[in-house]
Amino acid sequence: MLLDKFISLMKERNFDGALISPGTNLYYLTGIHIHEAGERLTVLVVSADGDYRLLAPSLYENVVRNFPVTFWRDGENPYDKLAWILAEFHLSGGRLLIEDTMRADWLINIFRVGNRGFEFYSLSSVIRELRMRKDHREIDYMKHAAKVVDRVFEELLSWDLLGMRERELALKIELAIRELSDGISFEPIVASGENAANPHHAPGDRRLRKGDLVILDYGAKWKGYCSDITRTIALGRPDERLVEIYEVVKEAQERAYRAVREGILAREVDGAVRETIAKAGYGEYFTHRTGHGLGLDVHEEPYIGPDGNVALENGMTFTIEPGIYVPGLGGVRIEDDVVVHDGKGKRLTRAERELIIV
Numbered sequence: 001m002l003l004d005k006f007i008s009l010m011k012e013r014n015f016d017g018a019l020i021s022p023g024t025n026l027y028y029l030t031g032i033h034i035h036e037a038g039e040r041l042t043v044l045v046v047s048a049d050g051d052y053r054l055l056a057p058s059l060y061e062n063v064v065r066n067f068p069v070t071f072w073r074d075g076e077n078p079y080d081k082l083a084w085i086l087a088e089f090h091l092s093g094g095r096l097l098i099e100d101t102m103r104a105d106w107l108i109n110i111f112r113v114g115n116r117g118f119e120f121y122s123l124s125s126v127i128r129e130l131r132m133r134k135d136h137r138e139i140d141y142m143k144h145a146a147k148v149v150d151r152v153f154e155e156l157l158s159w160d161l162l163g164m165r166e167r168e169l170a171l172k173i174e175l176a177i178r179e180l181s182d183g184i185s186f187e188p189i190v191a192s193g194e195n196a197a198n199p200h201h202a203p204g205d206r207r208l209r210k211g212d213l214v215i216l217d218y219g220a221k222w223k224g225y226c227s228d229i230t231r232t233i234a235l236g237r238p239d240e241r242l243v244e245i246y247e248v249v250k251e252a253q254e255r256a257y258r259a260v261r262e263g264i265l266a267r268e269v270d271g272a273v274r275e276t277i278a279k280a281g282y283g284e285y286f287t288h289r290t291g292h293g294l295g296l297d298v299h300e301e302p303y304i305g306p307d308g309n310v311a312l313e314n315g316m317t318f319t320i321e322p323g324i325y326v327p328g329l330g331g332v333r334i335e336d337d338v339v340v341h342d343g344k345g346k347r348l349t350r351a352e353r354e355l356i357i358v
């Protein structure tokens, strides 16, 4: 079981315990998905001696089954119960891993329960070692999530895009993803015309018009695992400068993809992109990293940026998504999901990468 692997790793690194709140780490280790815990304390307590127990609100009595659990009811003080579990597990101090995204109010109360005897460390510093390397089951789920976004791309090319508002198109993409999968991995980005110069543009009221380049960035989830794709399409023939930019981004993406090999550092893949874009004279307009690890979270290790020190291994999955963004003109981004397989990169997303003019 993954929890056993995690406990061994925790011990190896001299940690005494871990407190894990709901999210992808809890799901990864236990298969338990807690929907909307909100302000009610929910935490998996793990000790390096091998003990573990979930403390959860009684609302989840029908969700958590066949797992050691203590429930608390509204009106009770969950921190008293947490203190009992910690005492039972002989966790009265020491080095404790804490879920990186834990709510600050929980953390403050946990700090009190622990009588300041704990030193806190971020859970991701240990669990990343496990999550970064995907097994066959995880990769199969990611392949499925990737197929969904490829299909949605084919489908959207047949829609009547001219005159549609960005936010309408984003909603249509979201619905198409939800039809075919377990849900979206993030809110779709639809960035048209000059809005495409903003890499994380929030789709708004702008209507798509002739001559626009439109960045479409969206993802699906399957069994918890994410895909993330970006394609840039043209509505009618765009400005020649944008066509040139498109070709530079396509070339940069291809070079980075071809650079992927077992043993290469993530920053070398990033370097392939940066060099291609800089040579074409657009270096200052590539304003983000080349990519990010992908799995249960849409952004996770290994990050593919200039500071990426992870040596790539078989089973690692990440995006390659260079972009060029010119304020006042627009932008282009092309993104694929890639797995390191048999020592080389293999694309999971396969939608057309040539410039499509609809």
Ligand SMILES: CSCC[C@H](N)C(=O)N1CCC[C@H]1C(=O)O
Binding pocket: 186, 199, 200, 217, 228, 229, 230, 288, 289, 291, 292, 298, 321, 335
């Ligand atoms: C989770 S929202 C952004 C999804 C997108 N595919 C993405 O990861 N990026 C867009 C610009 C750069 C990159 C990022 O690192 O945020």
